[in-house]
Amino acid sequence: MSILNLNAALANMLDKHIETLAKRENLDPETIIRGIEGGTMVLLANPNHSNVAPVLVGQPASVKVNANIGTSPLKNDVRCEMVKLQTAINAGTDTVMDLSIGGDLNAIRKEMLEKCILPLGTVPMYAVAQKYIDAGRDPAEIDPEDIFAEIEHQALQGVDYMTVHCGLTRRGAEFATGGDRVMGIVSRGGSILARWMLQNDKENPLLTGYDRILEIARAHNVTLSLGDGLRPGAGCDAGDAAQWEEVMVLGQLARRGLAAGVQCMIEGPGHVRLDEVETQIRGIKKLTNGAPLYVLGPLTIDCSPGYDHIAGAIGGAVAVRAGVDFLCYLTPAEHLTLPSIEDVHAGVMASRIAAQAGEAALGRPHAVQREMAMSRARKALDWEAMQTLALDPDMVEKRREEHSDKRECAMCGKFCAYKMVEENPSCGE
Numbered sequence: 001m002s003i004l005n006l007n008a009a010l011a012n013m014l015d016k017h018i019e020t021l022a023k024r025e026n027l028d029p030e031t032i033i034r035g036i037e038g039g040t041m042v043l044l045a046n047p048n049h050s051n052v053a054p055v056l057v058g059q060p061a062s063v064k065v066n067a068n069i070g071t072s073p074l075k076n077d078v079r080c081e082m083v084k085l086q087t088a089i090n091a092g093t094d095t096v097m098d099l100s101i102g103g104d105l106n107a108i109r110k111e112m113l114e115k116c117i118l119p120l121g122t123v124p125m126y127a128v129a130q131k132y133i134d135a136g137r138d139p140a141e142i143d144p145e146d147i148f149a150e151i152e153h154q155a156l157q158g159v160d161y162m163t164v165h166c167g168l169t170r171r172g173a174e175f176a177t178g179g180d181r182v183m184g185i186v187s188r189g190g191s192i193l194a195r196w197m198l199q200n201d202k203e204n205p206l207l208t209g210y211d212r213i214l215e216i217a218r219a220h221n222v223t224l225s226l227g228d229g230l231r232p233g234a235g236c237d238a239g240d241a242a243q244w245e246e247v248m249v250l251g252q253l254a255r256r257g258l259a260a261g262v263q264c265m266i267e268g269p270g271h272v273r274l275d276e277v278e279t280q281i282r283g284i285k286k287l288t289n290g291a292p293l294y295v296l297g298p299l300t301i302d303c304s305p306g307y308d309h310i311a312g313a314i315g316g317a318v319a320v321r322a323g324v325d326f327l328c329y330l331t332p333a334e335h336l337t338l339p340s341i342e343d344v345h346a347g348v349m350a351s352r353i354a355a356q357a358g359e360a361a362l363g364r365p366h367a368v369q370r371e372m373a374m375s376r377a378r379k380a381l382d383w384e385a386m387q388t389l390a391l392d393p394d395m396v397e398k399r400r401e402e403h404s405d406k407r408e409c410a411m412c413g414k415f416c417a418y419k420m421v422e423e424n425p426s427c428g429e
């Protein structure tokens with residue numbers, strides 16, 4: 001039976017949006033349906049998110065970019081987060097994740113869903129853990145029923161995709177905490193679940209209760225973003241037993257999801273040295289049956305706080321070339337503080353650059369054509385075209401402003417190489 005027959009909410013969303021999606025992705029509707037049914041592509045679109053413009057993620061759709069925003073207990077300014085939401089949208093992100101962990105999480109999520117026409121993702125475990133932590137209780141006391149209730153509540157609110165760390169097993173948690181890892185567990189959701197399992201001497205409730213999660217997800221076409229709670233948090237930890245143990249389970253869970261009519265993505269690393277990025281991506285893709293892969297970076301070095309969006313974009317470009325489908329941005333604030341509005345813009349741009357670099361290297365027509373058009377515009381000193389073709393048109397306008405009356409730019413002035421050759425009557429003869 002096809003996924004479209006199993007998941008009525010998805011079938012309805014596809015019916016409504018397939019023509020727009022096919023046009024935007026330059027794909028046949030049949031290719032999109034085949035990709036979704038084969039589990040290599042997902043449509044992020046919960047019908048309860050009333051104003052959502054659905055987005056396709058996965059092969060052979062174009063690479064997408066996500067921006068994480070949200071409050072923290074130390075920086076909790078909801079108005080500022082709403083400005084960040086708009087900043088991320090204006091900068092060209094394809095999706096947004098609300099990772100709030102400070103303040104009234106339910107009200108923040110509700111407002112973001114109202115204001116965000118892009119698919120919105122969350123990590124439901126944060127809202128559950130916040131209730132326990134704010135009440136002075138140990139997250140190891142979390143009642144699994146609270147987690148399932150929160151997932152259902154957020155699905156009804158309209159959250160389009162959710163990170164659920166269902167693949168984190170007790171064995172994996174033991175590998176990560178008891179072995180040679182330098183950084184141990186760096187995922188917030190992963191660390192809460194690991195604490196719960198190790199203290200209660202029980203298996204991950206999101207794994208044992210996976211069928212219940214599938215049931216909720218199918219009813220509302222929530223895409224499960226199967227979280228990498230054991231992702232490497234340092235280059236030297238990449239590719240260890242803990243990471244691969246979780247990846248293998250994620251592959252099995254994605255298969256079960258597909259059989260149940262639920263769309264699944266796989267979350268990936270994390271910190272990975274540049275020479276290991278390609279092997280990691282190809283390995284994860286193989287073990288997870290080609291499901292859409294959503295990576296955080298990957299960060300290629302560990303010593304660039306303040307510039308981690310650059311370290312991440314380097315890894316992201318290589319990852320896209322190796323088959324990654326979805327890049328989660330990193331901002332200059334990574335590992336330091338909550339991103340500012342400017343950081344959000346810089347993070348989205350860095351990931352979009354990585355996506356363009358990777359897709360141009362893959363020879364994807366939309367990326368190659370954009371490169372060629374920009375080169376031609378540059379040669380012609382056609383600033384209007386350059387601005388249109390630039391990933392950040394506002395930046396072109398701003399940086400050129402001071403000398404916009406000149407044909408050349410202020411880098412070389414009268415030494416402009418293009419003009420020099422163009423004005424030489426014997427040139428080209």
Ligand code: SF4
Binds near residue numbers: 412418
């Ligand atoms: S002035 Fe120099 S940098 Fe500017 S367009 Fe001409 S050659 Fe390029």
